[in-house]
Each structure stands twice: as C-alpha cells, then as structure tokens.
Amino acid sequence: MSLILEVAIPVPLNKTFDYLCNQKATVGARVKVPFGRKTVIGVVLTIKDKSDFEKLKSVEEVVDDTPILDQPILDFLLWSANYYHHPIGEVIATALPKNLRIGKEAIIKKVVGLPLKTNEPDFEPTEEQTNAINTIIGALGKYHGFLLHGVTGSGKTEVYLRIAQKALNQGKQVLVLVPEIGLTPQMVSRFESRLNTRIVSIHSQRNETQKLDAYLMAKSGEAGVVLGTRSAIFAPMPNLGLIIIDEEHDSSFKQQSSFRYSARDLSFVRAKQANIPVVLGTATPSLEMLKRMIDKKITRLTLAKRANGALLPKVSLLDMRTETGVALSALLVEKMKQYLKKNKQVMLFINRRGYAPVYFCTECDWKAQCDHCDTGMIYHRHINRLKCHHCGDEKIPQSTCPDCNQASLEVYGYGTERLEETLCSHFPDTAIIRIDRDTTRRKKSFEQHLEQINSGKPCIIVGTQMLAKGHDFSNLAMVGVLDIDGGLLSSNFRATEYLAQLLIQVSGRAGRSGDQGEVAIQTRYPEHPIFNFVLSNRYTQYAGILLKQRNQAMMPPYAQYALLCANAKDKTLAEAFLNEAVTLLKRIQIDSVELWGPVANTIEKKSDYYYFNLYLQSNDRKALHQLLSTFNQHAHTLKLKNKVRWYLDIDPIE
Ligand code: ADP
Numbered sequence: 001m002s003l004i005l006e007v008a009i010p011v012p013l014n015k016t017f018d019y020l021c022n023q024k025a026t027v028g029a030r031v032k033v034p035f036g037r038k039t040v041i042g043v044v045l046t047i048k049d050k051s052d053f054e055k056l057k058s059v060e061e062v063v064d065d066t067p068i069l070d071q072p073i074l075d076f077l078l079w080s081a082n083y084y085h086h087p088i089g090e091v092i093a094t095a096l097p098k099n100l101r102i103g104k105e106a107i108i109k110k111v112v113g114l115p116l117k118t119n120e121p122d123f124e125p126t127e128e129q130t131n132a133i134n135t136i137i138g139a140l141g142k143y144h145g146f147l148l149h150g151v152t153g154s155g156k157t158e159v160y161l162r163i164a165q166k167a168l169n170q171g172k173q174v175l176v177l178v179p180e181i182g183l184t185p186q187m188v189s190r191f192e193s194r195l196n197t198r199i200v201s202i203h204s205q206r207n208e209t210q211k212l213d214a215y216l217m218a219k220s221g222e223a224g225v226v227l228g229t230r231s232a233i234f235a236p237m238p239n240l241g242l243i244i245i246d247e248e249h250d251s252s253f254k255q256q257s258s259f260r261y262s263a264r265d266l267s268f269v270r271a272k273q274a275n276i277p278v279v280l281g282t283a284t285p286s287l288e289m290l291k292r293m294i295d296k297k298i299t300r301l302t303l304a305k306r307a308n309g310a311l312l313p314k315v316s317l318l319d320m321r322t323e324t325g326v327a328l329s330a331l332l333v334e335k336m337k338q339y340l341k342k343n344k345q346v347m348l349f350i351n352r353r354g355y356a357p358v359y360f361c362t363e364c365d366w367k368a369q370c371d372h373c374d375t376g377m378i379y380h381r382h383i384n385r386l387k388c389h390h391c392g393d394e395k396i397p398q399s400t401c402p403d404c405n406q407a408s409l410e411v412y413g414y415g416t417e418r419l420e421e422t423l424c425s426h427f428p429d430t431a432i433i434r435i436d437r438d439t440t441r442r443k444k445s446f447e448q449h450l451e452q453i454n455s456g457k458p459c460i461i462v463g464t465q466m467l468a469k470g471h472d473f474s475n476l477a478m479v480g481v482l483d484i485d486g487g488l489l490s491s492n493f494r495a496t497e498y499l500a501q502l503l504i505q506v507s508g509r510a511g512r513s514g515d516q517g518e519v520a521i522q523t524r525y526p527e528h529p530i531f532n533f534v535l536s537n538r539y540t541q542y543a544g545i546l547l548k549q550r551n552q553a554m555m556p557p558y559a560q561y562a563l564l565c566a567n568a569k570d571k572t573l574a575e576a577f578l579n580e581a582v583t584l585l586k587r588i589q590i591d592s593v594e595l596w597g598p599v600a601n602t603i604e605k606k607s608d609y610y611y612f613n614l615y616l617q618s619n620d621r622k623a624l625h626q627l628l629s630t631f632n633q634h635a636h637t638l639k640l641k642n643k644v645r646w647y648l649d650i651d652p653i654e
C-alpha cells in the first residue's frame with residue numbers, strides 16, 4: 001500500500017506538497033520528487049493516508065534511511081517559518097548545507113580530530129567573572145536567558161570557555177554564535193586551545209565538504225562545540241546544553257535577504273525548546289536586550305572592569321568645524337606622533353573604503369552618479385575606476401565634465417585609500433597597514449595583516465568596521481575615529497544606537513594591556529548628546545535615554561514592526577502593489593495594527609529596481625501576526641503580485 005508524504009520543497013510558495021510513496025520513508029528524510037518539469041530534493045514533514053488533492057505524483061526516491069532533520073529541529077524550523085511568515089521549504093534550505101540540499105549522501109568525509117593538547121589559563125577568574133560563571137553553571141539544565149554585559153576586555157570569552165567546559169563535562173554540546181568568524185580567527189583558536197573536545201566551525205569561508213562534515217558531526221554528537229555565524233543557529237545538536245551569542249548587538253545576526261531571520265532572537269526559542277540557558281555577551285547591549293532585562297525576562301551579569309586590570313581608554317573629541325578640507329586634524333597628527341615615538345601602534349578608523357566618496361565638477365554642479373542606483377560613485381585610485389558600492393558597477397572616470405565640458409573634475413572627501421596616502425606623507429618612515437575589503441579580498445591577506453599587527457611593531461593601522469569587533473591588539477595604544485557624522489544625521493531610527501555601540505567597540509581596541517589607551521573622535525557636531533555619554537563610557541545611560549525615546553514614539557522594542565517591501569523596474573508598479581496591499585490589509589481589518597506608507601526607500605533605486613516600503617506597527621504581537629497570516633493566505637488575489645518582487649521582513653532592522 002502506498003502512503004502519502006507531505007513534502008517541503010525549496011520554492012517561494014507558502015505551501016507544502018503531497019506525494020505518493022510506496023517505499024519506506026520517515027519524517028525528516030530527504031526525498032527526490034518531480035516538481036513541474038524538474039526533479040527536486042524535498043524533506044518529508046508528515047506521513048499520512050489521505051490528501052486533499054487528487055492525482056498525486058509519486059516520490060522518485062527516498063534519499064535517507066534515517067531523518068536528516070530530527071523532530072526537535074523540524075519543530076524549530078516550523079516555528080521559525082511561521083514566525084517570519086516565510087515558506088518552510090526555503091527555511092529548511094537555509095538550515096541545510098548545500099551538499100545535503102542537492103541530494104548528496106550524508107556521510108562524513110573527514111572527522112575533525114581532537115585537539116592535541118589544551119592549555120590551562122595562568123590566571124584565576126576575577127570576582128565578577130566567578131560570579132557570572134557560577135550563576136550560569138547553576139542554571140544548566142533549564143531555560144534561562146543571561147545578558148553578560150562586560151566592558152571591552154573584561155574577559156567575557158574567559159567566561160564562555162569556563163561555562164562551555166562545564167557543559168561539556170556534563171556530556172552536553174555547546175553552540176557558540178559569533179558575528180563574522182573570518183574576521184576573528186583568534187576566537188576559534190582560543191576555543192581550540194582550551195577545550196578538550198571536537199570543535200567544528202560553520203561559516204562562509206569553509207568549503208562545502210567542510211560544511212557538510214561539520215553539520216553531520218554536530219548531528220551525530222561527535223562535535224562538542226559548534227562555532228559559527230548566524231546560520232549555525234539551525235545546526236542539529238541532539239545533546240545541546242548551552243547557547244552562547246557573542247557580540248549580541250551585532251547586526252550580522254539578522255539575515256537581510258531571502259529568509260530574513262534573526263539568529264539572536266531565535267536563540268531564545270531554541271534554548272526554550274531544549275530547556276537550556278542562553279548567554280548573550282556584549283559591551284554594548286542592544287535596546288532589545290536591555291528591554292528584556294528591564295522586563296525581567298533575562299538576567300544581567302556585569303563585568304565592569306577589564307580583566308587584566310587595564311583601564312578603559314581616555315576619550316576626547318576633536319572639533320573639525322575649524323579644520324576645513326583636511327582628513328586629519330593637526331592635533332590628531334600630533335597625538336599619533338607621540339604614541340609612535342613611544343613604539344606604540346595607532347589605529348585610524350574610517351568607515352569608507354576607496355579613495356574618495358565624491359567625484360565632481362568644480363565649475364557646475366555635476367557629480368558622478370551610478371546609472372543604476374540613486375547613489376554617488378566612489379573613486380578608487382589604484383584601479384582608476386568609479387565604483388558603485390551598492391550594485392558593483394564600475395566606470396572609467398572622464399577627464400572633462402560631461403555637463404560643462406571643462407577639465408575641472410576633482411575628488412572630495414576621504415576613504416581608506418586616500419587616508420593611507422595622506423598618512424604616507426605625514427609619516428614617511430612608519431609602516432601603514434590598510435585593512436578593508438579591497439586589501440583583504442584574497443583569503444590569506446587578512447590573516448597576514450593581523451600577523452603583522454600582532455608582531456607588536458609600531459605601525460599605523462587604517463581600517464573600516466572590519467576592525468571594530470573582537471580584536472585584541474596588545475600594543476595598540478591609540479584609536480582615532482574619523483568621519484562618523486553621517487551616523488548622527490542618518491534617517492534610520494536605529495542610527496544613534498548603532499553609532500554609540502560602534503564608538504564604544506572601536507574605542508575598546510585601545511590600551512587593552514598595560515598603559516591606559518587613548519581615543520580621539522573627530523566630529524563637526526561636538527555638542528551632540530551622544531558624546532556626553534561616549535566620552536565617559538556611559539553607554540548604558542545613553543541607551544536608557546534612547547529607550548525612553550523609543551517608548552514615547554512607540555517604536556521597537558516597545559512596538560512590533562513588520563515591513564512589506566516591493567520593488568520593480570517600473571516605479572509606479574512597486575508603489576501600486578503596496579497600495580493594493582493596503583486595501584487588502586484594511587479589508588482584513590485588525591484595529592490594533594497601524595499601517596504607514598507606502599513610502600519610497602531611503603535609497604529609492606538600487607540596481608535599476610525602485611524600492612517602496614509599507615510598515616506595519618502594533619503593540620500586540622499576536623494581532624500583527626494574525627494579520628500577516630491572513631494577508632499571506634489572500635496574497636494570491638493581489639493583481640500585481642507577479643509584476644513586482646516583494647517580501648515581508650519581521651522585526652526589520654533598517
Ligand atoms: P572580552 O571578550 O570581554 O573582550 P577577553 O576574554 O578577550 O575579553 O579578555 C581580555 C584579556 O584579558 C585576554 O587577553 C584574556 O586572556 C585576559 N583575561 C581574561 N580573564 C582574566 C583574568 N581573570 N585574569 C587575567 N587576565 C584575564
């Protein structure tokens with residue numbers, strides 16, 4: 001007798017598909033099925049004996065004898081699909097490594113070995129660390145959320161290592177999520193040198209075989225620790241005993257395409273499901289986590305002092321209103337000289353790669369713009385190209401102005417490349433190391449740069465935000481922060497929160513061992529309130545003010561947001577689709593949800609597509625989700641649905 005399988009297939013449709021099957025099959029196994037004119041790999045969700053549909057097609061092959069997704073992971077994925085209103089087939093595709101997605105056999109090629117030897121630390125945990133460690137260990141075996149709020153260099157990683165060891169001793173597995181592993185190879189090596197277990201890492205720089213092996217070793221329980229970026233939240237771990245999220249505030253935990261999930265937010269769901277603690281560490285808690293703490297949903301553990309006794313750096317402002325046209329204020333150059341003379345390292349942080357952000361005509365108002373996006377093009381000198389940082393388009397710059405024909409084209413502003421050039425003229429005898437996506441594109445070059453810095457020799461490091469996180473450069477004494485004023489003027493309601501976090505994180509790179517470090521921030525807005533708090537390292541007080549503002553304005557985390565975005569090459573279609581959506585949403589009529597829009601996106605045109613947004617806002621999460629579910633059920637009635645690209649983003653961060 002043949003059974004009926006309900007199968008999830010990776011297509012952007014909010015439904016599952018029934019197939020006949022006369023072979024043995026289990027829930028969670030992969031099956032090869034005909035779909036349209038193709039054959040695709042799907043995953044069995046349920047086995048049943050009746051279907052609402054007639055004339056079912058048959059399964060071609062059952063790929064797995066045993067489930068590739070066990071019931072707890074399936075439940076977690078179904079919950080996620082439901083919460084983010086995203087098709088389960090695509091959610092499952094996000095969770096599986098590519099080789100499993102395309103139907104390859106689920107066998108481990110090369111078992112990761114146990115570390116040859118592990119080292120014990122040559123210090124005892126501080127009182128604050130001990131308190132945090134003991135509190136978390138006391139909670140192993142039950143659900144609890146902890147915010148490990150420790151200033152930069154306070155020894156949060158040391159806390160992770162000790163609680164992980166304890167969970168491992170109890171026969172449990174540990175899941176550690178980090179923002180961008182490729183950027184912090186030290187994190188992996190610190191875990192490997194301390195924990196006597198198999199550690200697998202899951203991130204974009206691993207090849208497909210390594211990713212498959214890591215997945216399967218997590219699933220079999222052979223790997224004690226899974227260390228990964230956001231998608232590792234879906235790693236199957238039958239003995240999961242602890243989840244750690246490092247740099248909780250980091251926006252890379254939110255996926256910004258296709259299945260738009262937040263690994264940080266999902267970590268609570270996974271921890272609850274497995275009945276285990278989740279620990280979120282940061283020096284600069286997100287407003288979301290601070291609100292959870294105020295609501296007593298999570299417990300804060302504080303590390304207020306740097307672990308090795310080093311002082312937090314001294315922070316000062318450099319007023320740029322009197323310094324026109326220069327990248328570096330005279331005072332900053334003077335300070336840098338002093339530190340370099342003492343054989344120290346200095347880092348300058350500027351969040352723009354390339355030579356100069358503006359290529360313009362001094363005679364008329366012409367500016368080099370991207371033909372495909374509503375943005376200016378960035379000049380890159382070493383390749384003599386204008387580049388669009390949104391769509392990647394490149395052009396060779398003209399030598400005369402296309403509008404007025406004068407030979408009066410110039411650059412304005414600074415990127416890392418031009419800053420490096422300026423530094424060479426100020427400091428002809430000092431090594432300058434530039435770290436941005438252009439200088440680290442080759443796989444090994446980032447690590448080589450890091451090695452050079454870690455040698456401790458005096459140098460100037462110029463970098464983008466790639467450098468803001470997690471690095472521990474012991475001879476780095478001073479940090480200069482350039483060109484952050486954009487963040488003060490941005491229209492994104494999260495901009496000041498992000499800027500405060502960034503300034504504290506960047507500052508945290510300075511003076512981590514030994515003498516007190518120094519941080520100098522260049523700005524044209526020295527009276528902005530953010531600096532009152534950043535200068536005195538009072539991030540939490542500033543966050544408190546932002547929380548109050550969000551509460552008054554009914555914005556996240558005090559209200560639930562969802563975004564319906566539509567984009568099309570035809571501007572009127574994108575907007576018209578959202579107007580159609582508004583009509584449908586109003587017909588469904590849920591009073592507690594407010595609609596706002598459609599409005600054009602801040603950057604309206606990207607890669608020839610026009611972007612429009614419709615925001616949905618509510619105090620009532622249930623009502624909002626109810627509305628979105630009903631909307632999705634009726635979305636097929638929208639006339640323009642196939643003429644535009646559209647998606648839902650739940651808890652959007654932009
Ligand atoms: P964080 O993760 O909070 O930035 P780390 O865990 O990287 O901090 O610790 C900063 C430095 O302090 C590291 O070099 C670490 O080895 C050291 N450290 C951590 N805990 C202690 C301690 N209890 N005593 C002395 N040094 C410590």
Ligand code: ZN
Nearest residue numbers: 361364401404
């Ligand atoms: Zn001109």
Ligand code: ZN
Nearest residue numbers: 370373388391
């Ligand atoms: Zn472009």
